Amino acid sequence: xxxxxxxxxxxxxxxxxxxxxxxxxxxxxxxxxxxxxxxxxxxxxxxxxxxxxxxxxxxxxxxxxxxxxxxxxxxxxxxxxxxxxxxxxxxxxxxxxxxxxxxxxxxxxxxxxxxxxxxxxxxxxxxxxxxxxxxxxxxxxxxxxxxxxxxxxxxxxxxxxxxx
Amino acid sequence: xxxxxxxxxxxxxxxxxxxxxxxxxxxxxxxxxxxxxxxxxxxxxxxxxxxxxxxxxxxxxxxxxxxxxxxxxxxxxxxxxxxxxxxxxxxxxxxxxxxxxxxxxxxxxxxxxxxxxxxxxxxxxxxxxxxxxxxxxxxx
Numbered sequence: 043x044x045x046x047x048x049x050x051x052x053x054x055x056x057x058x059x060x061x062x063x064x065x066x067x068x069x070x071x072x073x074x075x076x077x078x079x080x081x082x083x084x085x086x087x088x089x090x091x092x093x094x095x096x097x098x099x100x101x102x103x104x105x106x107x108x109x110x111x112x113x114x115x116x117x118x119x120x121x122x123x124x125x126x127x128x129x130x131x132x133x134x135x136x137x138x139x140x141x142x143x144x145x146x147x148x149x150x151x152x153x154x155x156x157x158x159x160x161x162x163x164x165x166x167x168x169x170x171x172x173x174x175x176x177x178x179x180x181x182x183x184x185x186x187x188x189x190x191x192x193x194x195x196x197x198x199x200x201x202x203x204x205x206x
Numbered sequence: 207x208x209x210x211x212x213x214x215x216x217x218x219x220x221x222x223x224x225x226x227x228x229x230x231x232x233x234x235x236x237x238x239x240x241x242x243x244x245x246x247x248x249x250x251x252x253x254x255x256x257x258x259x260x261x262x263x264x265x266x267x268x269x270x271x272x273x274x275x276x277x278x279x280x281x282x283x284x285x286x287x288x289x290x291x292x293x294x295x296x297x298x299x300x301x302x303x304x305x306x307x308x309x310x311x312x313x314x315x316x317x318x319x320x321x322x323x324x325x326x327x328x329x330x331x332x333x334x335x336x337x338x339x340x341x342x343x344x345x346x
Contacts, residue, residue: 058280153247
């Protein structure tokens with residue numbers, strides 16, 4: 043049976059924190075990236091999928107629809123996986139499509155106009171926040187942690203910061 | 207020989223400061239610029255800036271050499287995505303000896319691939335471990 047070691051919203055996709063730190067724990071051997079735009083960009087897809095230099099890590103890029111298809115095909119086999127989502131919208135889609143996620147980490151969401159800082163690396167728009175609340179309401183634990191040694195915030199902590 | 211410009215992209219201000227450090231040894235460098243990725247900053251915005259730098263070099267008939275800190279990190283993702291747009295060169299694992307070598311040879315070496323290979327080798331060769339024993343034995 044497959045194990046999902048980490049499901050994470052990270053708009054940097056696969057980058058230093060994922061390659062150097064998160065992927066080194068719990069026997070992770072696979073990273074799935076979920077982003078429609080990258081999945082449709084052959085060159086960038088190749089850049090991510092070919093960067094698996096650290097100890098035989100397999101990296102695959104999917105659209106949200108593609109990840110659901112892959113799950114329905116083989117339940118992700120017996121892989122030990124990190125799933126990295128570009129945004130909360132894709133997380134919602136794949137859960138609704140039947141991919142079982144127990145928890146989702148919000149790791150990096152960059153600063154944009156009309157966003158509220160939650161931490162040094164997460165800035166949420168009203169839409170992001172509403173989507174995360176929807177995800178939590180589906181019984182998924184939503185938390186906010188950039189790196190394993192860093193502070194971990196809960197949805198309640200964030201609710202206080204956003205003030206609703 | 208086509209002119210060249212160097213673009214250093216790193217996590218945080220490492221690259222910005224590295225360029226200043228290189229200039230302490232090699233003097234002011236017009237051909238080198240640096241961009242740093244700051245926590246919370248949009249990677250897509252930084253990628254756009256890098257694309258624009260590469261394109262403007264292209265318009266000026268100049269080749270671009272991009273130096274990044276860590277393979278697999280966001281700066282290297284940005285640099286590699288530039289390869290999708292342009293026939294530039296990307297060096298990963300930038301350090302001071304690499305950049306010093308590049309700056310030294312940038313107007314001297316005709317072949318850009320020889321230029322970057324030499325800089326990559328200088329970066330590798332610069333890493334040494336010293337202790338009391340090997341310092342004393344190299345003197346004997």
